[in-house]
Amino acid sequence: MELVTIFFKLLIGYASIIVYFHMVGRSAMAPATASDQVQNFFLGGMAGAVILNFSISPIQFLIILAIWFAIIASVNFLKLRIPVMRSLIEGDSIELYSENKPNKKAFLKAKLSAGDFITLLRNQGITSIDNLQNVRIEANGQLSISERKEDSFNKYLIVDGMINATELVEIKKSNEWLEAFVGSKGLKVEEIFILEYNTKTANIIYVKQPV
Numbered sequence: 001m002e003l004v005t006i007f008f009k010l011l012i013g014y015a016s017i018i019v020y021f022h023m024v025g026r027s028a029m030a031p032a033t034a035s036d037q038v039q040n041f042f043l044g045g046m047a048g049a050v051i052l053n054f055s056i057s058p059i060q061f062l063i064i065l066a067i068w069f070a071i072i073a074s075v076n077f078l079k080l081r082i083p084v085m086r087s088l089i090e091g092d093s094i095e096l097y098s099e100n101k102p103n104k105k106a107f108l109k110a111k112l113s114a115g116d117f118i119t120l121l122r123n124q125g126i127t128s129i130d131n132l133q134n135v136r137i138e139a140n141g142q143l144s145i146s147e148r149k150e151d152s153f154n155k156y157l158i159v160d161g162m163i164n165a166t167e168l169v170e171i172k173k174s175n176e177w178l179e180a181f182v183g184s185k186g187l188k189v190e191e192i193f194i195l196e197y198n199t200k201t202a203n204i205i206y207v208k209q210p211v
Contacts, residue, residue, distance in 0.1 A: 002054060005054065005057070005058065006051060006052075008058040009050065009051040009058055009061055010051060012058055012061055012062060012065070013047040013050075013051060013061075016043075016047070016065045016069075017043070017047070019069070020039075020043060020069070020072070023069065023072065023073065023076075035075065035079070035089050035090055039072055042068070043068065046064070046068065050064065075089065080160060083162045083163065083165070086162065090139045091139040092139065092166045093136045093137065093138045093139060093144070093166060093167075094106045094109055094110050094136060094137050095134065095135075095136050095170060096110065096112070096117065096135045096136060096137055096143075097129075097132050097134065097135035098133075098134050098135075099133070099134075102117075110137050112137070120137075120143050121135075121143065121145070124143060124145060126145060126147075131147040132145070132146075132147060133146045133147055134146040154196050154197060154198050154199065155167040155168075155170065155171055155196070155197045155199060156194060156195070156196055156197075157171075157173075157178055157195045157196070157197050158178070158182075158189060158192045158194065158195035158206070159194060160193065161189060161190040161191065161192060161193070161209060162189070162190075163175055163178060163189060167197075171197060171199060178195075181204065182195070182206075185206075187208070190209075191208055191209055192206050192207070192208060192209065193206075193207045193208060193209045193210065194206065194207050195207075
């Protein structure tokens with residue numbers, strides 16, 4: 001009887017993981033943010049613990065999974081609709097290095113030492129800081145690097161229909177300026193999928209939300 005219960009729980013667990021991947025998208029297969037990692041760890045740990053707990057029936061397991069999926073759906077909805085929640089859950093990118101100078105406050109905020117910074121640079125094939133123009137650490141812990149020999153370092157001012165306040169401040173522009181530009185194109189901010197600003201040419205490229 002216990003083996004039958006385990007079989008049904010394994011079947012439910014397998015099906016739930018497939019549903020989970022379809023629900024959150026391919027980011028679950030290659031986690032890009034902290035929230036992706038947490039969701040994956042939690043689902044795996046929860047499934048493993050429940051499958052081996054014979055006091056929890058398959059029906060109860062289904063109810064637990066339904067509650068968990070409801071939480072995931074709510075979190076993902078809030079991330080997409082409310083910029084503050086997105087920033088709180090996933091975090092913002094941090095500018096560590098600009099104009100050949102490190103930003104001390106940014107390093108403290110990212111909890112990075114010089115040794116950690118060097119390791120991350122070497123992981124991307126950068127062996128010298130001499131040509132660094134701009135370095136950011138993204139929400140997933142990866143570095144975005146622009147070297148002085150490169151033409152520019154683009155800023156993403158709108159992502160998923162929401163203004164990226166962090167990068168907007170860095171180019172010394174206001175929300176009003178960005179909204180005026182978008183309005184001049186006959187659009188609203190929420191209708192923009194991605195808006196990119198070239199820091200060298202001031203050229204702006206945008207893509208509308210997919211229909």
